[in-house]
Amino acid sequence: MAQGDIDLGVQVGSIAMKNPIATASGCGGYGEELAEFYDLGRLGAIVTKSITLQPREGHPPPRLVEVRAGMLNAIGLANVGLDRFLAEKLPALARFDVPVIVNVAGSTPEEYVAVCAALDAADGVAGIELNVSCPNVKRGGMEFGVAPEPLAALVEAVREKVTRATLIVKLSPNVTDIAVTAKAAADAGADALSLVNTLRGMAIDPWTGRPALTNTVGGLSGPAIKPVAIYMIRRVWEEVAGPRHLPVIGLGGVQFAEDVIEFLRAGATAVSVGTANFVDPQTCVTLVDGVREGLARLGVSSARDLVGRMQRGGET
Template sequence: MANENEIDLSVNFCGINLSNPVFTASGTCGYSDELSDFMDINALGGFITKSITVKPRMGNPTPRIVETDSGMLNAIGLANIGLDAFIDQKLGALNDLCPIVFVNVAGESIEEYKQVCQELSYRREIAGFEVNISCPNVSRGGISFGTEPKVVEEIISEVKKVSGDKILMVKLSPSVTNICEIARAALEGGADALSLINTFTSMVIDIHSRRPVLANRTGGLSGPAIKPIAVYLVNKVYTEVTKETDVPILATGGVRNASDVVEFLLAGATAVGVGTWNFVEPDVTMKIIEGLKKYCAREGVNKIKELIGSLEAD
């Protein structure tokens, strides 16, 4: 058995060397300054902020969270402090962090996405943007930006024009007929990395009131319930779209321990995000990093990057 302390957990993400492949997922760890009591944020490989929109958003009415078997539904509705307050109050805390930092960007029009990216494109505190295309497109009747390949290519190519030298990562929705078509459209538009998956639109009904539990009626399902679907979709996008390229995949969906991370790496992910499980065990990412060292030592894996996409063919 190899010595745990000699295991190399580093991965290369768009040319940047990360200390390990573990990220926190957008919307589950705020803007970073809230976390210091629970985890050593500098031990992470990557950090992603809550979605930022141009104007502050209160989000949806409550109740907007409900637990399910092996998961949860959220209908937070992109509640956030807005671009100006983010720059004034939160960007400072992201300065000089060890993990690679992405700002998750949301909007209701292409112009809104562009404005957020343009204003942040000069800020040295961040390495890139995670563009959340699961938002309703107000100018096209509220249909999600992320469901039509042509719209995905258009929005990403427009954002690319204003994002300077920042890494452009596109976060894909699983609620589409063919996720590979959407992934290809994002790359055509100029994406440098892909992030998958976001939550699944779902509903929970209170059988006494005979009403949906969430005030918004529906919410996004996340947590361990979605992990096998996320593993499948990551492997599909890896084998059909990114394998022969240097485009990394950030895989997210149901991760709660080191074994889950290893599964995603084998499926083709370069890095792995942890979302819902931060609410159950706020120090889970720290435990995962330790668990990865133990797994590698036990399995004789000296460099974790050797695992990426190494799923046996049959």
């Protein structure tokens, strides 16, 4: 099949992506960092770093360390806050022909609702991705995303205010069964799911005994977590997303075109790319071309046709 005959377009809620490649939250700033390397309009979507109601400094460095087959980070949600994001960062993205998905974080449901309502009313926000891996200060620090009840309550509260943008809930992998939280988010009105966020981890210098991160505990990302992400996407696809036709944005260790094809087969409609941008900032655009080549090689004319398509034991 000729590469020119390949249709890379995919749909996530009301977001028409020209290809299934998006940036991952926190790994490309507000877009401007990657715009130094290529036209952001070549991407399927841009996902911003987490935005909170108030500006945040984040944790002091070191807040990012390389580990074998990945990275540990404890950035602590450093960001400019909602007002500056709306005044400066969002307008700067308008010159690119790319849907903007704004990732949102907070420590109370009220904070999430306030940020999401303001973003939903703003021009140029195609999607809102809820980062539910934040400690819920009202519930003694437990993450919103690890138990179905607080997650459902949060998504329902946000859903009431988000009437225009596609609402994506980004699931935490730090759970016993991700199908449980996926179902809670879907029942509460999510238009799409994204998974996975980082896996909790830590590293200690063997000779000084000092933790590698100032925050001690961080989130593991990169190639090390890819098989976990694939498993969890498949589980969510089978239990929740497939039967309900709910789009999934897959992420966790995507680096090569083969990875994208693997994620689509697991059940993702699109992928987000995080840590790989630190290896090569051109990764996302290289992936767009690579996926086109891969689909041509498979004789599949549309990226959509590959979603969920894997063989089972004995099947041909």
